[in-house]
Amino acid sequence: MFTGLIEEVGSISRLRQTGGGGMVITVGCEIIQGDLKTGDSVCIDGICLTVVRFSAHSIEAELSPETLKTSLFSIKTKGQRVNLERALTLNGRLGGHLVLGHVDAISQVKSIDSSEEFHRLGFSIAPEIKPYIVHKGSVALNGISLTVASVTNDEFQVAVIPHSFKNTNLADLKPGDKLHLETDIIARYVEGLLPHMDKPKLSSPIDLDFIRKHGFDH
DSSP: OBOSOOOEEEEEEEEEEOTTSOEEEEEEOSSTTTTOOTTOEEEETTEEEEEEEEOSSEEEEEEOHHHHHHSSGGGOOTTOEEEEEEOOOTTSOOOSOOBOOOOOEEEEEEEEEEETTEEEEEEEOOGGGGGGOOTTOEEEETTEEEEEEEEOSSEEEEEEOHHHHHTSGGGGOOTTOEEEEEEOHHHHHHHHHGGGTTSOOOOOSOSHHHHHHTTOOO
């Protein structure tokens, strides 16, 4: 699990196909190796991946055929910049929101409006995820925790401060580019609970007669 606060922007140095349709990605980076171990989870451009090897200046992670099918890694190229974040620790601050590193949809940049240093970016909404995009709600775009500033039928916008724009790969985007979108997991759980709200609750064997019978009425 992650927070959506990017620790470092790395650069893809190698993409190697493996047997069975998978891939190994090598990313050049410096900062996140601090307490890294083989087997740790790292969020790379919004996708939770397992580190299989690392050195002082790079990490390697494996991508399954399923991950390649549902993400943009199959079309990424050497030299592209990617957002990196280590997994959240239980004694850390949750500065963004809970990010799982699971891609819900691929979104496309519709507009980039820059006013001095501040930026307002518009993104497409796939019909199947529209119910989860709400005004002032949270989304993760390429792993970045952002707040929804406005929503229309087929587009939502986020307002980005200069720090976030400069220290993530949002600065590399142009209209038409695609990126990974993850909706807020809380909305998913609420949706899952709603069909059960009108169902009668399970009867409990504990009532006043049960309490009195077992001597707990005083």
